[in-house]
Amino acid sequence: MAAAATPLVGVDRLTRRFGARRGIEDVSFEIAAGEVFGFLGPNGAGKSTTIRLLLGLYRPTSGEMRVFGMDPLREGTRIRARVGYLPGELALYPRLTGAQYLDRFARMRGLTDRSYADRLVSRFRAELDRPVRTLSKGNRQKLGLVLAFMHRPELLILDEPTGGLDPLLQDEFARLIRETVEDGRTVLLSSHELDEVQRLVDRLAIIKEGRIVVTDTVESLRRSAPRTVEFRFDGPVEPARFAGLDGVRVRECIDGQVRLSVTGAVAPLLAVAADLGAVDVTARRADLDELFLSYYRDVPTAEVSDVD
Ligand SMILES: Nc1ncnc2c1ncn2[C@@H]1O[C@H](COP(=O)(O)OP(=O)(O)OP(=O)(O)O)[C@@H](O)[C@H]1O
Ligand SMILES: [Mg+2]
CATH class of the missing domain: 3.40.50.300 (P-loop containing nucleotide triphosphate hydrolases)
Incomplete structure (x- = not known):
């Protein structure tokens, strides 16, 4: 209102x-x-x-x-x-x-x-x-x-x-x-x-x-809550390729399966995934619970992301 x-x-x-x-x-x-x-x-x-x-x-x-x-x-x-x-x-x-x-x-x-x-x-x-x-x-x-x-x-x-x-x-x-x-x-x-x-x-x-x-x-x-994005690749990938991106946090990287937390724009992430030859992608809606929990935990407010 x-x-x-x-x-x-x-x-x-x-x-x-x-x-x-x-x-x-x-x-x-x-x-x-x-x-x-x-x-x-x-x-x-x-x-x-x-x-x-x-x-x-x-x-x-x-x-x-x-x-x-x-x-x-x-x-x-x-x-x-x-x-x-x-x-x-x-x-x-x-x-x-x-x-x-x-x-x-x-x-x-x-x-x-x-x-x-x-x-x-x-x-x-x-x-x-x-x-x-x-x-x-x-x-x-x-x-x-x-x-x-x-x-x-x-x-x-x-x-x-x-x-x-x-x-x-x-x-x-x-x-x-x-x-x-x-x-x-x-x-x-x-x-x-x-x-x-x-x-x-x-x-x-x-x-x-x-x-x-x-x-x-x-x-x-x-809008500012983190989204979960998962990519699948044909073979193992280097998580560092994603970890360096703004607003991206690598939550899991096993063989060709990468799960990320993403806040903000997705274009740079998609570019890297395309470059690595991603074969599949799923994305989940922004999760307010995740954001909320991050405020509850001891995370500085500027750095909202998943905590392992
Ligand atoms: N009358 C009081 N005397 C001493 N300390 C108090 C008093 N009232 C509140 N506090 C302290 O102030 C802090 C905040 O308490 P408050 O009751 O406002 O929390 P709350 O957010 O309502 O928690 P809850 O979800 O458990 O109801 C606590 O550390 C509590 O111990
Ligand atoms: Mg109370």
Whole structure:
């Protein structure tokens, strides 16, 4: 989606340390109104810390942040009133039932028309009659989603929303996200799995060890992702012929069979293969997973390629 002039969420060099421990370091990104923004990173990367800062639940060590143009530290209450928040670790009073939770949240938010909330309950088949302590992880998550979406907030902040949802409900969740942005609302969601979010989000940031390593659209990340290309030759070939090419990495070279990872233009590679008399070629679509894993591993971001 096109970036609006004033971002709905703006984070600039945000840092939070916990004593000597790293939380997040120099995190910057913006989210435009109407966008679905994915925040990806491995366990302990700093996703939840960033989210809590945005909600005014943590105080930053340094840096700037704005949500709806407001400072979460000074106007956290006003911000939270306009946000639907699904925490990463949903802490619910064990003895309350889902129905009691819905009542409380509706009252707290001054929600009189409950028809949308009721629709969400049936779409997600949320169980309302039992105390939440007796609910399975997935069923608690479903309740958490209903609580986050029920008042149609302008901004949804969802910390690992799809954890524990079965495939059918993941599809339902994907539909709900699409409806939400069609409605002109905005979504920030975190995950540690690319698969879960790549079809949901417009743009994503990858955070690793407290720092953002890349922010881009899914489209353009996919364009820059490595492709796998395999050539077959009549006899053994020298891998060095390929290894010297820009953006080419030799992953396997056994007899006449060569498997390569390729980023960027293929023409120089095809020229070498033709010169060597290739008899067959197969190429696989750009693989976002490979790119993503390369960010997760200890590979410098400029040198995206397969790691053996
Ligand atoms: N309240 C806290 N006190 C001390 N350290 C904290 C606190 N909250 C977060 N941290 C530290 O900050 C870092 C980032 O944690 P955070 O919970 O933000 O990661 P995450 O990306 O949400 O991970 P996960 O995928 O496991 O939820 C970790 O090293 C964590 O130990
Ligand atoms: Mg977390």
